[in-house]
Amino acid sequence: MKNLIILSIIISMSLVGTAYAQNQVNVEGTWYLGEGLKSGDYFEYTLCEIDLNACSPITLKIWIKGETTNVSEKLWDTQIVIIDGDKTLKGSWGLGKTVPTPIIFDDNLSDYAIAFKSSIAWISAFATGNEKDRIHGPQEFSAASWGSLGPVGGGLESYLAPSKVESITLPHKTTESVIIGWDNGNESEIWLVDEFPFPVKALTYAGINSDSVPVMFEFNLTQYKENVTDDPFSNVVETIQKSDLLQCDKKFLDYTSKRVSTNTYSMMIQYNYSPQVPIEGCEIDWKINFYSKYNDMEILDQVNYDIWVVDENDNKLYSYAESIGKNNLYIDFGQVEHRLPIEQESGLVRYAIFVYGLGPEDSIDSELGGYAIVEVEVEKNQLLKDTTPAPKIPQWIKNNAGWWAEGAIDDDAFTQGIGFLVKEGTIKVESTSQKDGESKVPEWVKNNAKWWAEGSINDDAFIQGIEFLVKEGIIPV
Numbered sequence: 114m115k116n117l118i119i120l121s122i123i124i125s126m127s128l129v130g131t132a133y134a135q136n137q138v139n140v141e142g143t144w145y146l147g148e149g150l151k152s153g154d155y156f157e158y159t160l161c162e163i164d165l166n167a168c169s170p171i172t173l174k175i176w177i178k179g180e181t182t183n184v185s186e187k188l189w190d191t192q193i194v195i196i197d198g199d200k201t202l203k204g205s206w207g208l209g210k211t212v213p214t215p216i217i218f219d220d221n222l223s224d225y226a227i228a229f230k231s232s233i234a235w236i237s238a239f240a241t242g243n244e245k246d247r248i249h250g251p252q253e254f255s256a257a258s259w260g261s262l263g264p265v266g267g268g269l270e271s272y273l274a275p276s277k278v279e280s281i282t283l284p285h286k287t288t289e290s291v292i293i294g295w296d297n298g299n300e301s302e303i304w305l306v307d308e309f310p311f312p313v314k315a316l317t318y319a320g321i322n323s324d325s326v327p328v329m330f331e332f333n334l335t336q337y338k339e340n341v342t343d344d345p346f347s348n349v350v351e352t353i354q355k356s357d358l359l360q361c362d363k364k365f366l367d368y369t370s371k372r373v374s375t376n377t378y379s380m381m382i383q384y385n386y387s388p389q390v391p392i393e394g395c396e397i398d399w400k401i402n403f404y405s406k407y408n409d410m411e412i413l414d415q416v417n418y419d420i421w422v423v424d425e426n427d428n429k430l431y432s433y434a435e436s437i438g439k440n441n442l443y444i445d446f447g448q449v450e451h452r453l454p455i456e457q458e459s460g461l462v463r464y465a466i467f468v469y470g471l472g473p474e475d476s477i478d479s480e481l482g483g484y485a486i487v488e489v490e491v492e493k494n495q496l497l498k499d500t501t502p503a504p505k506i507p508q509w510i511k512n513n514a515g516w517w518a519e520g521a522i523d524d525d526a527f528t529q530g531i532g533f534l535v536k537e538g539t540i541k542v543e544s545t546s547q548k549d550g551e552s553k554v555p556e557w558v559k560n561n562a563k564w565w566a567e568g569s570i571n572d573d574a575f576i577q578g579i580e581f582l583v584k585e586g587i588i589p590v
Contacts, residue, residue, distance in 0.1 A: 150310035157336035232330035361395035375483030403447035459493035515566030
């Protein structure tokens with residue numbers, strides 16, 4: 114009997130040994146996603162997520178305005194602002210009451226809602242407010258494990274487990290936090306604070322065995338306030354994107370699909386792009402799967418790749434990876450989606466889905482390298498410059514816009530030109546009023562001026578954008 118007990122202990126220890134921590138945390142209490150969430154809560158996070166711009170960081174601002182109803186379901190009415198590079202996006206999510214993840218969301222925030230679910234709200238797969246769910250309900254800090262992640266990185270089964278207590282300084286206080294995580298050769302950690310609705314910090318890694326493992330998601334709470342009743346985003350205005358000025362369709366529904374071999378017959382590439390007839394100046398959505406040449410159902414792992422635009426001799430003219438500051442792109446599991454700007458002129462555009470090889474980024478095996486050419490017919494955009502029969506705006510104002518975008522002249526000189534257009538009736542606005550506290554023209558407006566001065570957009574597109582900015586009081590005239 115004694116030997117049986119010892120054997121049982123050994124087996125139990127071998128299972129727990131695959132968990133992140135072998136020692137239980139001596140902290141009382143339970144936690145779940147959304148614990149203590151209430152109207153008036155305001156959060157700001159810096160966030161990166163592996164499938165969102167290859168983990169380029171964004172700022173996410175969340176305000177719980179109150180409650181709303183979707184059909185018969187009660188949701189948190191959540192106002193959102195995203196700052197993503199030079200873009201500012203504004204909209205709303207409907208977060209679930211039991212599990213506060215986005216149930217409904219504005220179209221322009223869909224990618225960010227998905228990234229939120231996969232990062233800050235990822236732990237809802239293990240800890241929710243459903244007290245009737247013994248497996249996925251509130252979890253005890255002192256538990257040995259919160260659940261199994263399955264085999265991670267091709268190794269033994271891994272467990273999400275509390276590991277240690279650490280003091281952490283938040284925007285509103287310094288307090289104790291419990292770190293939970295797992296270890297698959299790289300310690301992935303998430304910081305939780307009792308009775309705080311969301312995790313406050315995280316650094317996690319993709320589940321692969323490699324000396325160079327990409328970050329899966331990383332975030333930090335940078336601001337938190339309670340009892341916010343006045344709309345904190347009332348003065349926030351969305352950036353006018355070039356795609357909006359060019360009236361681009363942002364819904365990608367109908368895809369052109371085909372499966373082709375690389376030029377070296379190293380693998381099969383399934384590509385899907387939308388719209389079926391892309392328009393210059395807009396975006397093209399790519400969904401790409403990398404398959405084994407031996408098994409048309411086997412998706413390859415650890416793919417190092419890029420999307421190029423090439424000339425008729427297959428010479429590289431443009432690299433998507435280089436455009437976002439990378440040498441190449443990497444995906445753990447060979448299914449990817451990217452939206453590329455179409456900066457080429459209308460006509461036949463030759464894309465190359467280029468594969469450097471398989472394996473970790475620091476030791477790529479080029480044996481399965483190669484590329485596949487995809488020819489896409491791009492349609493002319495009638496709002497681009499060369500379709501404008503005659504300029505409506507004096508050349509000196511266009512010169513001003515270019516100089517202002519380069520920083521050669523100040524805001525006053527630029528707005529004087531806009532004032533001239535208002536006075537002449539070229540820009541039509543009912544009234545102009547400067548927003549409270551706004552003393553300078555936002556920096557992102559220079560993008561619009563730069564595109565116009567360079568001829569990327571025509572007078573009509575520029576005027577539409579400036580009319581909106583003047584009406585909103587963003588450009589004071």
